[in-house]
Amino acid sequence: MADKHDKVMELALRRGFFWPSFEIYGGVSGFYDYGPLGATLKKKIEDKWREFYCVKEGYLEIFSPTIGPEEVFIASGHVESFVDPMVECKKCRTPFRADHLITSVLDIKLDGLSFKELEDLIREKRIKCPDCGGELSGVWSYNLMFKTHIGPGERKVGYLRPETAQNMFVLFNRLYSFYRKKLPFGVAQLGKAYRNEISPRQGLLRLREFSQAEVEIFVDPEDKTHKGFSSVANKKLRLLPRDGKEIIITAGDAVKKNIIAHELLAYQIILTQEFLLEIGIPSQKIRFRQHAQNEMAHYAADCWDAEVSTERFGWVEVVGIADRTCYDLESHEKESKTELKAFKQYSKPKKKKKEILIPNMRELGPRFKQMVGEIVNKINSIGDEGVRDFLESGFIEIEIMGQKIKLDERYLEVKYVEETITGEKITPHVIEPSYGIDRILYCMLETAYTERDNKVVLMLKKPLAPIEVAVFPLINKPQLNEVAKRIYDSLKNEGFYVTYDENDSIGRRYARVDEIGVPYAITVDFESLKDDMVTIRDRDTTKQFRVHIKDVSKIIKNLLKGEITIENI
């Protein structure tokens, strides 16, 4: 029995939403081409995402390279953590995660062992294949990143990015200046990411090259609020928290009861829900699942997945909403030796009284001559502790060019000063909603797929349909064709995605456009030649209304926007 997944895949293939890539060379799994309808649909989903995040939230978009130098992914942890240690049974060839196997056989916890250590443990403890008792192979690693080389030769290693996020962390200082050094700010990026999956399946749900739409919101770690939160606090969410008990709760209560860690995360979850509803996923097919502690990515502190219910695969993750804390910025700061911090100004400057040492130049100059410069630098860099030592013992000892110099009260004077501290440097935390565009597109198609009288009707949300309006002559006659083509041309000029068809019967043409989700069809009949009116037919109800040709474009526009319906034109 063909399930909905089969039917959607068949439709996608036949009508040009997407196709397996490189078919004439036998195909390569994990890659798909978007055909004309799929590419247009994808573009519309992406534009909707832009409308939500870039326009309404003001998180402007950037566009970065998809290849990055090794250092980026060493810092991000992907070179080390995006790897699985694998062993294989030499006899039955079953592969195992080496660490999982040892953990389960020896009933011990393993943390951060090297591959060699894992291998030694297996040999020492004589661990065999749990399935057949066969001998195990050595430990080998599988890194899910695509590796490449930058420039000639193999000296400079690069990787195809496994997520779009890293570019935005690497660019932090530039972005921080762009946003005029104020937190919070957000940056968006829509682009390709690459993961060399061991065994990709399930069509668009697990690709080796896929489109991510990510936003990184940089915030003060002590202020994870959102100014728009009060307006969404009453909206309901279907949550599946870590404890596994599903609840329906308002965003406000979820924060109050500490189910969702903070307002900003809750706001992002609501925003994601609004997005999914807007593209036509019904609310009963949406839930948010909290990651278990051990399931979370190496960088995340808390993470909620937006999941959409599908017929074959059950709940499918389409958006991940994570609090990545300061992990990424700190890692890049360390690896690049470049400060990646924001300056947090205190609401009131803090005053601090302290003692400092003032060099007595009158004495130091004649005594130390050309060494004075160095000595003064050393004195100025002496911390509070050094000052305290001096107060107690009456001298300090410094080292200049291997020479120890003792300085006593003759050379130094203690001064009491009041220092004003206006703020401090902090590493912002990052909240990240990360959309899987391809998965969303699949879920949209599956949701939209319906059958009516044995015919497929793709009930896509109207503004998102790749073809927005079809124009037909009632029958294939030159007089009608001429008028229909004129309407077709004028709609194209108005900016609509339009199709024109005069082949076969009117019924077949309606069926053809229903199948690809065209929301409205305009039909020119013989009456039209007399009264300048045409029929608009609604995809979902097949209801028809006659309107003036001159009003067609305005009416279609309003229908698509949902400002009017076919019943109240």
Add this chain to the structure above:
RNA sequence: GCGGCCGUAGUCCAGCCUGGUUAAGACAUCUGCCUGCCACGCAGACGACCCGGGUUCAAAUCCCGGCGGCCGCACCA
């Protein structure tokens, strides 16, 4: 990566077990006629054995390998 099943026009599939003339059908597509609102009818056209090797006089068919798909195991930041 392993195991099971599978791979034939754009799509769905017959034929394969038991090798043999021109690989059948349906739908879709195209052309012509017809057709006055939901896949109408008639006539015609286009179009396929996943790739490589082997066995054989002869391979879609049997054997081996590869690639791809589905399911299960494993994996999935």
